[in-house]
Amino acid sequence: MKPFAGLLERLVFTPSRNGKLRHLQRYFAETPDPDRGWALAALTDGFERKYATPSLVRPLIEARADPVLFRLSHDYVGDLAETVSLMWPGPAEAARENAPLALSDVIETVREARRKEVPALIAGWLDRLDPSARFALLKLLMGGMRVGVSARLAKTALARYGGIDLDRIEEMWFGLSPPYTDLFRWLDGTGPAPAVDDRLMFRPMMLATPLEGEDVARLDAGAHAAEWKWDGIRVQLAAHDGQARLYSRTGDEIGGSFPEIAGAADFDAVVDGELLVVAAGEVRPFNDLQQRLGRKSVTRRMLADYPAHLRAYDLLFEGGEDLRALPLDARRDRLAALIARENKSWLDLSPEVPFASWDDLARLRGDARAAGIEGLMLKRRDSTYQAGRPKGPWFKWKRDPLTADCVLMYAQRGHGKRSSFYSDFTFGVWRGEEVVPVGKAYFGFTDAELRQLDKWVRDHTIDRFGPVRAVSFGLVLEIAFDSIQRSNRHKSGLAMRFPRVARIRWDKPVAEAERIETLEALVERAAPDLVAQ
Amino acid sequence: MMRARGADSHPESWLRATDGGLYCVPGDFHVDPHRPAERAVITHGHADHARARNGKVLATPGTLAIMRARYGAEAWRESQALDHGETVRIGDVTVSLAPAGHVLGSAQAVLEYKGARVVISGDYKRRRDPTCPPFEPVACDVFVTEATFGLPVFRHPPDGEEVAKLLRSLETFPERTHLLGAYALGKAQRLIRLLREGGYDRPIHLHGAMGALCDLYEAQGVPLGPLRAVGDRDKKELAGEIVLCPPSALSDRWSRGFPDPLTVMASGWMRVRQRARQRNVELPLILSDHADWDELTRTLEDVGAPTVWVTHGREYALVHHARGRGFDAKALSLVGREEEDET
Incomplete structure (x- = not known):
């Protein structure tokens, strides 16, 4: 347990992606099988169930600790697993054992154990471990590691560790199972590549480059197809033989949160599209989709209130046939036929937006805001489907952002290279006599401007909360944002999408910053479904 | 051992918690006064215990040297050094320093008056420290203890393990400067000694606030190995090195310019994850000069005083525990004590 505990500790405190990768690689290199495979399963949510719950763990500590001291400690620490691991009776240093408790001992035992044996097993293990390993044990069995490692990141570490292409790991991932001994043997160069059916794998997506308004004239209008740019999340649906996986743009499997799609895709194809919430024929605001993202269990109510929908724009495979080398028009024809044939309520085609000239299209883009659309996608009709972000075949032509002059309220220190800079800014607008927060931005300024902002924050601090400083109201930031929506995340009841600092208004008096009423008028209602029209 | 007999000789009647700190009536002196006092017994050199501008100061030679280094001519009007094992009379009170x-x-200030003995432990720990002699339990009637880490969640791990984490990180990230935040007095020198014991013999680089106290430790017979001032050197040269600074400097403008700095913080508070995350610490080291919960509770048993007064920290939990163990315990609220590393 000790090396695994050390890994978790490093991961939770390491902010940078590269740093996390280095820790993972080192762990894979230094840890024998099958422990490293079980650790990988723990990090990638590879266990079939949770083996312990708070209601199982709490009585264990209550039987061993003074109730007053437990309550005071729990109040102070906050997290139950952490409190128990720290105050569990026994030395702060684990006894030196001949055979220390291995991660695989724990997993293999608990998987075989009957439910009522589990509490005594856990107590026995806690007695043998030091506080940091106790914490790792409890998190392992209770789930919810929260160490900031996505499945994609863990797979990237595997690829780097083995010196192989990430796509090859993705390709075989869903054919593998813990403790991944065959995978590690291959990565170590001591065994062949595991043979798995790759039909459900994640295929790296093709991404578009941003287009600035004036560039468009240089493109050949006749060679391009236009589509709306939807404000949902990009997904890939891979379905084969009654099974389906829904992947996010980074290759994380999110099908569990969207059973109405992942559980109902009974065709054989890989579809690229936008995940949206569509209710009564209307595309709902992004905030509605957010209610569904990241949920482990989905209630019937969620399904009814926020029904998920896949608006498809590309087809990568059909019936095992790789279509990616075909031109876009041909792929879209096949996609349209598939959608018509399958006739699913949750699946439709992102329509082409017809246009005669770029001026024509520019007008449509100008109206995009009123229609609740993020902008336009321009794709060459002859483009093949290429992984990554090739420059040229696909462009996104976003609508112009909105802007608002906001008052700087709080600043938080960044991480890594920015750890000595106040670089994350919370800003607000006037509501009556008070300023209420509407968003948070951490980019849009140059390094030189960051230095100035940092100095301003330090010179105007009125309060501190950990890494956060409250400042006196004295600086106006012009914030650019894509849209603004109702949200209970902020006291203002509003939240901006993609806010960034457009300009620092050193000159502007705070009294002239925006009022909440102005922003409320910009909140978009649900967009009428353009396809249904 | 001596026991208080008459009501008038019980320390309750002659040792008082006042606005200025603990005041000994028959000796007319304060222990660690938090504002200048005419006569003061000082337990140790940390600024919340040893303040400037007292009149007559009694302390160990080490503590006096630290106060002189920190306050210069402001330190006192008159000083008296008392080694461990020696005694001195102040008024009707016999004073020694353990x-x-x-x-x-x-x-620890050991005060005896009319057959009763009080031990004011100041701040203490029980584990080994290569920079100072270990805590000695002194039998007494009233034991005054701190409670900085007075919750059972505070269990400091072995020092060697924590230092090994830092050495391991230097291996994993040889291109990053490891900025190590630690108290300039005590923690910094102990860390340097522990690093040397862990086999680290490269030069350790020091923030400007560290140099004088490190010199003082060396002069007092604690060798620290090769040390270099960061000064106005090109910080780019310090990739892969350890740079020791006060905790406040980690988030200070001073920390800029080091190559991809990795922030390390050595403190007992690092035991609780949320505390470490609030400080934006990438590598928390659980290392403290204060007793952890196990040391606090063990010390009550080792000293065996029937009466326990608990001063700064999480008094309530320790008082609760002590009462459960049969001690006559109470919280003594003293103002002016700061939490370790809470800068």
Whole structure:
């Protein structure tokens, strides 16, 4: 347990992606099988169930600790697993054992154990471990590691560790199972590549480059197809033989949160599209989709209130046939036929937006805001489907952002290279006599401007909360944002999408910053479904 | 051992918690006064215990050296050094200073009056510290203890393990400067000694606030190995090195310019994850000069005083525990004590 505990500790405190990768690689290199495979399963949510719950763990500590001291400690620490691991009776240093408790001992035992044996097993293990390993044990069995490692990141570490292409790991991932001994043997160069059916794998997506308004004239209008740019999340649906996986743009499997799609895709194809919430024929605001993202269990109510929908724009495979080398028009024809044939309520085609000239299209883009659309996608009709972000075949032509002059309220220190800079800014607008927060931005300024902002924050601090400083109201930031929506995340009841600092208004008096009423008028209602029209 | 007999000789009647700190009536002196006092017994050199501008100061030679280095001519009007094992009379009170194991020069103030003995432990720890002699339990009627880490969640791991984490990180990230935040008095020198014991013999680089106290430790017989001032050197040269600074400097403008700095913080508070995350610490080291919960509770048993007064920290939990163990315990609220590393 000790090396695994050390890994978790490093991961939770390491902010940078590269740093996390280095820790993972080192762990894979230094840890024998099958422990490293079980650790990988723990990090990638590879266990079939949770083996312990708070209601199982709490009585264990209550039987061993003074109730007053437990309550005071729990109040102070906050997290139950952490409190128990720290105050569990026994030395702060684990006894030196001949055979220390291995991660695989724990997993293999608990998987075989009957439910009522589990509490005594856990107590026995806690007695043998030091506080940091106790914490790792409890998190392992209770789930919810929260160490900031996505499945994609863990797979990237595997690829780097083995010196192989990430796509090859993705390709075989869903054919593998813990403790991944065959995978590690291959990565170590001591065994062949595991043979798995790759039909459900994640295929790296093709991404578009941003287009600035004036560039468009240089493109050949006749060679391009236009589509709306939807404000949902990009997904890939891979379905084969009654099974389906829904992947996010980074290759994380999110099908569990969207059973109405992942559980109902009974065709054989890989579809690229936008995940949206569509209710009564209307595309709902992004905030509605957010209610569904990241949920482990989905209630019937969620399904009814926020029904998920896949608006498809590309087809990568059909019936095992790789279509990616075909031109876009041909792929879209096949996609349209598939959608018509399958006739699913949750699946439709992102329509082409017809246009005669770029001026024509520019007008449509100008109206995009009123229609609740993020902008336009321009794709060459002859483009093949290429992984990554090739420059040229696909462009996104976003609508112009909105802007608002906001008052700087709080600043938080960044991480890594920015750890000595106040670089994350919370800003607000006037509501009556008070300023209420509407968003948070951490980019849009140059390094030189960051230095100035940092100095301003330090010179105007009125309060501190950990890494956060409250400042006196004295600086106006012009914030650019894509849209603004109702949200209970902020006291203002509003939240901006993609806010960034457009300009620092050193000159502007705070009294002239925006009022909440102005922003409320910009909140978009649900967009009428353009396809249904 | 001596026991208080008459009501008038019980320390309750002659040792008082006042606005200025603990005041000994028959000796007319304060212990660690938090504002200048005419006569003061000082347990150790940390600024919340040893303040400037007292009149007559009694302390160990180590503590006096630290106060002189920090305050110069402001330190006192008159000083008297008292080694461990020596006694002195102040008024009707006999005073001696027993080792506390906290930092160089740290002591417990042992006060005897009319057959009753009080030990004011100041700050202390029980584990080994290569920079000062270990805490000595002194039998007494009233034991005054701190409670900085007075919750059972505070269990400091072995020092060697924590230092090994830092050495391991230097291996994993040889291109990053490891900025190590630690108290300039005591923690910094102990860390340097522990690093040397862990086999680290490269030069350790020091923030400007560290140099004088490191010199003082060396002069007092604690060798620290090769040290270099960061000064106005090109910080780019310090990739893969350890740079020691006060905790406040980690988030200070000073920390800019080091190559991809990795922030390390050595403190007992690092035991609780949320505390470490609030400080934006990438590598928390759980290392403290204060007793952890196990040391606090063990010390009550080792000293065996029937009466326990608990001062700064999480008094309530320790008082609760002590009462459960049969001690006559109460919280003594003293103003002006700061939490370790809460800058």
